[in-house]
Amino acid sequence: MKKYSIQTLNENKRMSTQELLQLITAKVEEGYTDFEINACGQHNIGGSVWAKDRAQSLHFLLRNPGQRVGAMALKGTDIFVEGSAPADVGWLNSGAEIIVDGDCGDTAAHCAAGGKIYVSGRVGTRSGALMKHDPKFESPEFWVLKNTGSFSFEFMGGGIAVVCGYDCDEFSSVLGNRSCVGMVGGVIYVRGKIQDIAECVKIVNLDENDINFLNSGLKEFLNKINKLDLYTSLSNFLDWKKIIPCTKNDNTKKMSVSEFKEKVWVKDGIFSDFVRDDFKVFPIPSPGEGRFHIPSWNAENCINCKICINNCPQSAIEENDKIYKSNPEKCIGCGICSAVCSKKCWTISDNRQEIA
Template identity: 30%
Template sequence: MSAQERKVVRVRGKDDQGRRLTSKVFEEEVRGAAAAADELILESFGQHNIGLRLGSKEHPLTIRVQGPAGQRLGCMGQPGATIVCENAASDDVGYLNIGADVIVRGNATNGVCNAMAGGRVMIGGSIGARGLTMTKWNPEYERPEMWVLGSVGDTFAEFNCGGIGIVCGVEAKNPDNVLGYRPCVGMVGGKIYFRGTTDDSYSRTNAKLTQPDDEEWQWLIDRLPEFLEAVGRPELLEILSVREDWNLLSAITPQERALMFSGPMPMAEFSRRVWSQGFGGGDPLRDLAPGLDRSVIGVIESGEFRRRKPFWANRNSAAPCTYYCPMHIPTIDRLRMIREGRADEAYEMLLRYTPFPASVCGTICPNLCIQNCSRKKVDYSIDVQVLGRAVHTAEPPKAQPSIGKKVAIIGGGPAGMATAWHLALNGVEAHIFERDNQLGGKLAQTIPWERLSKAVWEM
């Protein structure tokens, strides 16, 4: 559209008698004029909410504010709207902005870009406190941007959730501290480019200080000319294009924050991140001190402890693997027997708890014992499935002598078979009555062989 075709409408913030229009009346007149205009020239007298929900992508609108602007200039600014204020502006410029370009060619006071979710706010001077606070960002859209030629006030970028701030430090209100006191408190997203001196009071639990990398620097230098042109200071481009003058505050990621507050590195984390990478795995405790005597400490017979005798309470509570196992199988005893070369005894003990060590424990069980194994705090959980499947070579445990009683069991599923197994081990003659021609119930007839192989079931 050519300049001749653009429809420009002027709206004055006073009535015919020279009385100032209220903000509400002025807003209504501006909205009515915007319906048929491509550009508005507003002679304002401190009215609030200028530019509220005006313009759209389908109907771009330029609003030029030539008088004093009140609070919330560009509030709820829409994509397609460009709002240019030729003078200073009051509080909350760009409040809840979702897409407008809001340009102030002077200073702005507190709350600039508060809760902004999109668009750009460009300030040709300095701003007050609480700028770029509580910004939001939807990753499907461009990040909200706030450009400041001078400096910012205290609590800058507080609870920033994705906005990008650029503070140039030119003709700053406070040249000794261009970011104000305690910036970035509660910041969880976004970045702050800044140039100039600070008091170094930024929140180190929320932001980290670096130099812009190549990609970040290119992002800045590509957009800098447009900002300077918008605020009427293009002559500053060369001064502001010195890369060494710029610093960057970036939000600390949740992963980085977790490590900051996790205390000493857990043994499992140390094993994974340090020991295994440097030494190829193994047991850090054993490898660091191969000659360490780990036997039980004897009775102390000297000093103030000479009358005290150690009392080992390990058996007062069940191990996690035993506690969480539905059958309460004492896996620690099983492992101890295997370490001592008593594998047959370990297998016999397991079979006294369950007749399905390979099919259930070794294959289809969710293995709560593995999930809660305390060994994973050092390196990895014990693989109980392997231990379960290894039992198929063991002989059945010896049953107790018959006590002269018989029991009929209806149903030959896992429960019926397990009941018969335990009764038989305790000297009771058990008889299973199953209507199908195959024992096993769901184990044999429902669970697909892809999950429970026939070879394992028939072990």
């Protein structure tokens, strides 16, 4: 294992992110696999590099990194951060093992698609959002010893997250507020108080498979962060719950869009303090005479590719012996036919003045 140390601050001159990443890439090409880096906030350290000999692993020991530690990092990379790390740790992690021996800023594990991320402290807002799982590869895992900030696990589509709720007595929820909004896949194991999570998920008890997974995974996690002494206090699995998305068979309360905007989105949304909104929801555009735009077809350049037919959301376009027309009873005047036609056969005329 060839080791290379990098000081990114020399005589008050700071190495830029670009210089650092280029230096790492050059040293990897020379066969170095083991890096110790004293960073000064440089971004993206540890991401998207392969060892010259692909059978070898790359190892990074980092201090004081900037955003996106291990962004898009690959299988065969392991990263250890001594102390805390700012936002986007493991962004789109693609297989690396990333250990942060401290807290993480916002959006840790954001979009993570593979590998394992272990955090020995807390993680910030929107952590775990958009995690995903391609079944061709192993599921990504995201382990947090303490708690997450609000809005975490938004739009989670797959993967496994574990929030151990250690040292969280002062918090009313170990997932903050409004977490799991739009979650459609994956699983979150949580120990501790949960409140104010999205209506699209449900909280259920663990089954035997869950307990087996947690039992072995917890030991590995605590070992990685050098806190095996916490195993006894964290391994009472009656203290744990599982959060999974509701399915269409779950009897979830449905809201209208305007009700959602008024009661949920704007009230708790990120612009809620200053947004001005009359909560009006525009009706679905109507077909017929009232539509704003009317498409008309010109045969001259038409190559009969049928792309317009295939893209019309209303199935309004009819073709008969290579003559195309839009059925006004179905057409809503959206203009998609014109936008997708490479031969510019569709002209959209404005009908609004007529309506006025």
